[in-house]
Amino acid sequence: MTQDELKQAVARAAIDYVVDGEIIGVGTGSTANYFIDELGKIKERIKGAVASSEATAARLRSHGIDVVDLNDVDSISVYVDGADEIDGSGAMIKGGGAALTREKIVASVSRRFVCIADGSKLVARLGAFPLPVEIIPMAANAVSRQLQALGGQPRLRLNKGTNEPQVTDNGGYILDVAGLDIADPVALETSINGIVGVITVGLFARRGADVCLLGTGDGVKTMTYGG
Numbered sequence: 008m009t010q011d012e013l014k015q016a017v018a019r020a021a022i023d024y025v026v027d028g029e030i031i032g033v034g035t036g037s038t039a040n041y042f043i044d045e046l047g048k049i050k051e052r053i054k055g056a057v058a059s060s061e062a063t064a065a066r067l068r069s070h071g072i073d074v075v076d077l078n079d080v081d082s083i084s085v086y087v088d089g090a091d092e093i094d095g096s097g098a099m100i101k102g103g104g105a106a107l108t109r110e111k112i113v114a115s116v117s118r119r120f121v122c123i124a125d126g127s128k129l130v131a132r133l134g135a136f137p138l139p140v141e142i143i144p145m146a147a148n149a150v151s152r153q154l155q156a157l158g159g160q161p162r163l164r165l166n167k168g169t170n171e172p173q174v175t176d177n178g179g180y181i182l183d184v185a186g187l188d189i190a191d192p193v194a195l196e197t198s199i200n201g202i203v204g205v206i207t208v209g210l211f212a213r214r215g216a217d218v219c220l221l222g223t224g225d226g227v228k229t230m231t232y233g234g
């Protein structure tokens with residue numbers, strides 16, 4: 008199976024976690040896009056969706072799914088999203104698609120986080136994928152120095168083609184940080200969150216996944232974490 012077929016398989020499997028009559032949280036990226044396409048087929052079963060990015064909102068609307076403002080929602084039954092890496096405890100690196108802040112916000116109000124990923128995303132230890140950190144633009148150099156002090160090698164994410172900094176939906180920039188030793192993802196998430204100028208770090212460890220649907224050549228494997 009190709010990587011895209013594995014993504015499609017986990018996106019289909021995630022439909023089993025949709026709670027009828029409720030609002031669902033929807034992530035961002037190519038795997039989440041396949042999920043949105045599946046959601047479009049059962050759209051009459053849900054009340055609407057909270058989107059984690061403008062791109063996701065547009066795709067949901069293109070399927071005729073109501074996009075609901077998070078401020079109009081108290082809690083969400085399930086949040087479905089991809090990951091750049093996930094470890095054996097359900098901790099993830101996210102933000103390859105630059106949507107990490109809204110993803111973390113929507114996940115934070117969701118009772119269940121269902122991660123959908125092809126098998127290449129499962130790692131023994133997080134950190135081979137450079138860690139995305141969304142920052143306030145004026146703080147790029149100041150935050151970079153702090154990340155270097157933590158052992159990382161930050162690089163400002165640029166738009167391909169223009170070579171201008173990529174600007175997120177929130178008006179932030181992204182630093183992609185290679186070389187970090189992520190022995191303790193919860194501690195590193197807390198520590199990077201504490202740097203002045205950081206909007207969000209793409210470590211999802213304090214609130215990791217509850218379930219991971221992993222696409223493999225032998226089918227979709229379900230991993231559950233925590234209680």
Ligand code: 5RP
Pocket residue numbers: 034035036037038039088089090091100101102103104105106107110
């Ligand atoms: C976007 C994300 C995505 O979930 C992550 O980058 C995985 O993307 P894909 O499903 O395209 O592999 O965190 O900010």
